[in-house]
Amino acid sequence: MSYEVVLQNKYYLRELIESISLTESLDQIAYQASITLNIPGDFPGIEPGQEIRISGVPFGATKQVPLLHPGVVWECSSTASLIKKMTLTVYDCTIYLAKSEDECLFAAGGTASQRLKKYATDWKIKLGSLPDTKTRLKKSVYRAQTIYSMIMSDLKETVKSGGDMYIPRMTASGLELFKIGGNKTVWRLEGIEEATQSRTLEETVTRVKVLGTESGEDAPAKVLAIASGETAKFGVLQRIVQDDDVKTTEAAKKLAESMLTGKGVSYSVSCTDLNTVRAGDKVNFNGLGLIVTSVTHQLGDPGHMTLELSSFEDVKRRYFLDG
Incomplete structure (x- = not known):
């Protein structure tokens, strides 16, 4: 296998690897790996808690690069039989941001990058x-x-105020903010290998009404903006938005227009693996530029992936x- 797993920056486990999968999605921060090893008796x-990294050769390249690093062993289980097998669950170190709680106070005026x-x-x-x-x-x-x-509250407020979409992403260089696409x-x-297209009106929004967050006790909230889309085609599917992040009529109009959507279209694709593709990347599928919302790599020679x-x-x- 052209992949390497290194434990504690000391033990090179390539010869013990039975399988490796890498999983990532836009609704999680930490890149996750599942590794199955054949463990010798000695x-x-x-x-759990030990440092670990996974490296591999990217498609079209010749040298190995880190695919998940820095990583931490989160869980491990072993089965004893003729050959002892061990399964590891590994995350990159942003798992600590997903598992740790705190309280924070930020003054107005800072950016998501600064926070x-x-x-x-x-x-x-x-x-x-x-x-x-x-x-x-x-x-x-x-x-x-x-x-x-x-972190996600900061990034969502950025988008609602007209900014670009970013996600936190751990790389070998450190924690980065990656611009979607x-x-x-x-x-x-x-x-x-297989491709499925799904189409639905389940989350279609053809009219959006943005309300102010302040109103009298017996009075309706002030309407800041209304945007209409494909009402003639799909009927009126209205969403009401009342968000503390929206303060001006201009921001309300931008938010309303950005939330209009026609029928929902998504794709599930299984294909030859490209081991550096990550959630948030733009890919070309049948001539369409689409965003990866989740990906699972089954690493191998050759490997395959599901997106x-x-x-x-x-x-x-x-x-x-989303609120």
Whole structure:
């Protein structure tokens, strides 16, 4: 196998690997791996909390690069028979941001980039590339909740205020903010094993009404903006939005227009593996530029992967404008 697993920066486990899978989605922060090993009797053992990394050769390249690093062994289980097998669940170190809770108070005027620096510093997580998200955020009082939920609240407020979509992503260089669809190399999916297209009106929105958050006790809330879409085609499917992040008529209009959507279209694709593709990347499928909302890599020679794909607009509505 052309993949390497290194434990504690000391034990090279390539010869013990039976299988490796990597899984990531837009609704989780930590990249996850499942590793099955055949363990010899004299192996010193593996325990939760130990450092681990997974490396492999990207498609079209010749040298190995880290695929999941820095990683931590989160769970391990073993089965004793003629050959002892051990299964590891591994996450990158942002798992600590998903599992840890805190309270934070932020003054108005900071950006999501600036706040991410504080989260990472407090949890001693190395920082990588942090683009300026630019949008100035309102005052935030975060009561006991996970650090990841705070990060996503900051990023959602950024989008609702007209900014770009970013997700936190751990790389070998450190914790980064990755712009959705911002990958330099856009891979074309090939070697298609199976592809399913789903179409639905279940989450279709053809009219959006944005209300102010302040109103009299016996008076309706002030309407800040109304946007209409394909009402003639799909009928009136109206959504009411009342959000503290929206303060002006201009912001309300942008939010209303961004939430309009026709029929929902998503794709599930199984194909030849491209082991560097991650959630949030843009890929080319049948001539369409689509965003990866989740991906599972079954690493091997050759490997294969399963992806869930959506349009840029659907990703924005589902992951950043959902309340």
